[in-house]
Amino acid sequence: MLAVLPQLVVSGIATGMLYALIALSLTVGYRATTVVNFGHGEMVMAGAYALFVFAGFGLSFAPALILALGLLFLWGALTQRVFMRPIISGPHLSLAMMALAIGYAMRGGARLRWGSEVVTLTRPYSQDVFMLGPMVVTMDDLAISGFVLVLMGSLSILFYLTPVGRLVQAVFQSQRGAALVGLNVHAFHAMMWGVGAALGAAGGALLGLFLPLSPDMGVWTLVRGFAAMTLGGFGSFHGAVIGGLLLGVMEKLLGFYINTVFIDITAYLITILVLLIRPAGLFGRQTVVRI
Amino acid sequence: MAQPIVTPGPTSPTPRAPRLPRWLFWLIPLALLPLPLYLDQYRQYVVNLILVYVPVAIGFNVVIGNLGLLAFCNVAFFGIGAYTSGVLALKLGLPWWVTILPAGLMGALAGAAASVPALRGVRLFYLAIMTLAFGELLRWVYIRWVPVTGGSFGMSVPPPNVFGWVLDNEGHKYYAFLALAVITVVLTDRLLRSRFGRAFMAIKDNEQAAAAMGIPTDRYILLAFAWSGFVVGIGGSMYAALIGHITPIAFDLTELILQFAVVMVGGLGSLTGSVLGAALITTAPEFFRPFPGFLELLFGVLIVLVILFLPRGLASLLARLHPLFVDRYYRD
Numbered sequence: 130m131l132a133v134l135p136q137l138v139v140s141g142i143a144t145g146m147l148y149a150l151i152a153l154s155l156t157v158g159y160r161a162t163t164v165v166n167f168g169h170g171e172m173v174m175a176g177a178y179a180l181f182v183f184a185g186f187g188l189s190f191a192p193a194l195i196l197a198l199g200l201l202f203l204w205g206a207l208t209q210r211v212f213m214r215p216i217i218s219g220p221h222l223s224l225a226m227m228a229l230a231i232g233y234a235m236r237g238g239a240r241l242r243w244g245s246e247v248v249t250l251t252r253p254y255s256q257d258v259f260m261l262g263p264m265v266v267t268m269d270d271l272a273i274s275g276f277v278l279v280l281m282g283s284l285s286i287l288f289y290l291t292p293v294g295r296l297v298q299a300v301f302q303s304q305r306g307a308a309l310v311g312l313n314v315h316a317f318h319a320m321m322w323g324v325g326a327a328l329g330a331a332g333g334a335l336l337g338l339f340l341p342l343s344p345d346m347g348v349w350t351l352v353r354g355f356a357a358m359t360l361g362g363f364g365s366f367h368g369a370v371i372g373g374l375l376l377g378v379m380e381k382l383l384g385f386y387i388n389t390v391f392i393d394i395t396a397y398l399i400t401i402l403v404l405l406i407r408p409a410g411l412f413g414r415q416t417v418v419r420i
Numbered sequence: 421m422a423q424p425i426v427t428p429g430p431t432s433p434t435p436r437a438p439r440l441p442r443w444l445f446w447l448i449p450l451a452l453l454p455l456p457l458y459l460d461q462y463r464q465y466v467v468n469l470i471l472v473y474v475p476v477a478i479g480f481n482v483v484i485g486n487l488g489l490l491a492f493c494n495v496a497f498f499g500i501g502a503y504t505s506g507v508l509a510l511k512l513g514l515p516w517w518v519t520i521l522p523a524g525l526m527g528a529l530a531g532a533a534a535s536v537p538a539l540r541g542v543r544l545f546y547l548a549i550m551t552l553a554f555g556e557l558l559r560w561v562y563i564r565w566v567p568v569t570g571g572s573f574g575m576s577v578p579p580p581n582v583f584g585w586v587l588d589n590e591g592h593k594y595y596a597f598l599a600l601a602v603i604t605v606v607l608t609d610r611l612l613r614s615r616f617g618r619a620f621m622a623i624k625d626n627e628q629a630a631a632a633m634g635i636p637t638d639r640y641i642l643l644a645f646a647w648s649g650f651v652v653g654i655g656g657s658m659y660a661a662l663i664g665h666i667t668p669i670a671f672d673l674t675e676l677i678l679q680f681a682v683v684m685v686g687g688l689g690s691l692t693g694s695v696l697g698a699a700l701i702t703t704a705p706e707f708f709r710p711f712p713g714f715l716e717l718l719f720g721v722l723i724v725l726v727i728l729f730l731p732r733g734l735a736s737l738l739a740r741l742h743p744l745f746v747d748r749y750y751r752d
Binding site: 216219221225229232235237242245359408 | 484488490536540544545549552553554557564680711712713717719721728
């Protein structure tokens with residue numbers, strides 16, 4: 130039983146990279162506007178379908194991916210600008226409902242167009258398998274992990290080492306302060322939602338490499354993104370990444386050592402347990418008000 | 421000859437509408453009584469479906485509208501009510517009318533369970549995510565607990581039976597459903613117009629202030645969730661009786677958006693709105709069944725438009741029309 134442990138951990142980390150990316154994309158939008166995008170899963174779904182459409186125009190993988198990410202960036206920014214900004218000072222319920230409703234509308238649109246077709250993306254690499262000592266590593270695992278690592282690496286360089294990144298850090302620290310020194314906080318909100326949507330779309334593109342696309346894939350990803358985010362602590366970037374990796378490994382462990390049916394509900398169980406026991410997660414700040 | 425100048429505007433006094441007694445509302449169910457005489461079986465089924473959604477919507481509205489908490493677990497209560505009623509009828513052979521109360525009580529129990537995170541201080545998006553996970557976890561249980569729930573294929577429920585009288589056509593079910601819908605509306609109305617309802621409102625407006633004023637917020641949150649679960653659970657048992665076949669897919673996230681649309685379009689925090697929303701929105705799936713996806717698109721766009729342009733829903737339009745429709749939170 131223990132002999133398969135390293136194998137489970139390795140494939141868990143590969144899936145976890147994907148969850149980490151989705152949790153990270155959720156966190157970007159959340160940190161910028163303190164609104165959780167309940168329609169974020171549909172951004173992931175839309176990213177995968179956009180890639181499919183652009184690939185259908187005869188583009189190869191990389192340009193199609195760039196176009197898809199750009200499209201989702203625009204759509205995410207537009208969503209924030211047109212639908213969220215008018216009600217941003219309203220009750221949280223309307224904000225959550227608005228995001229959820231936009232997501233549902235997108236899902237409905239996807240189902241109308243592609244609901245009855247089986248849509249798959251073609252991998253831009255061959256499906257090889259490597260042996261790493263006793264462990265089997267698939268090309269999918271490598272491609273996903275590599276892509277996510279490169280993406281995260283470039284994002285952290287952008288965030289921590291460039292002037293633009295410093296501006297973003299400033300707004301994250303204090304929106305009012307940033308507005309006082311002349312930063313356009315509204316434009317920043319829209320931009321960050323766009324970045325979140327584009328990152329989510331990248332997650333969707335990766336997911337589409339090994340799963341057939343479906344209009345319902347958004348829910349699946351959103352639940353896992355939430356679980357990773359909750360586990361790592363809401364609003365924490367490295368928390369989101371570590372939470373995602375842990376979630377990926379835990380799914381594999383629970384699924385193997387207890388029962389395969391647990392793979393589906395690991396994310397739910399983690400969400401519920403973490404929020405009940407330690408709502409701040411591993412790295413989040415305690416923000417819950419007790420009365 | 422100079423015409424006298426009439427200046428309409430804020431200075432001219434608006435005529436007060438004549439006061440109408442609230443017992444006039446009782447005329448609505450009375451007027452609806454002869455409906456089965458005019459409807460065929462299918463139309464009657466659609467009307468029954470509306471009646472099922474009346475308790476579902478008012479239960480949901482108590483938590484998200486009146487208490488103002490982001491709880492997404494209404495579908496879970498609905499499913500628990502339906503499965504409780506179905507399992508009791510199928511496995512224990514109980515007649516349907518006996519299962520209504522247990523279905524409500526199981527719903528109330530689930531409501532109490534769902535309020536635990538809220539009592540532990542989980543709020544806002546955390547609560548929404550958690551209750552969403554709770555609902556999906558339950559759906560997983562329906563699918564996996566095959567010996568009891570019948571798994572993904574669901575379970576067939578025997579035709580409903582009231583005091584030994586089998587309701588085998590839609591017209592018969594209609595009267596039982598109308599009675600239940602009226603009872604739940606009246607009871608919830610009484611609850612909201614008592615100090616409980618006012619406490620919910622205080623918690624919604626400012627929880628800390630409510631607590632500082634000596635309102636035991638914990639108890640009221642628990643009560644609101646339990647009541648919501650109870651009413652929605654009864655709605656679930658009605659659903660089981662109406663459809664006759666319960667499957668886990670009936671309690672998925674599409675159902676959640678339907679229930680959200682009912683409450684949001686009808687009017688958040690308004691009892692009139694819940695009934696109105698149930699009457700208007702519930703029928704939509706019947707028209708758009710051949711176009712999968714269209715319903716989600718429609719409800720999504722509808723909710724977006726309502727939030728942007730009519731935040732208090734259709735009930736606010738009705739309230740503008742006549743003061744009788746304004747929701748009251750006090751006794752006359």
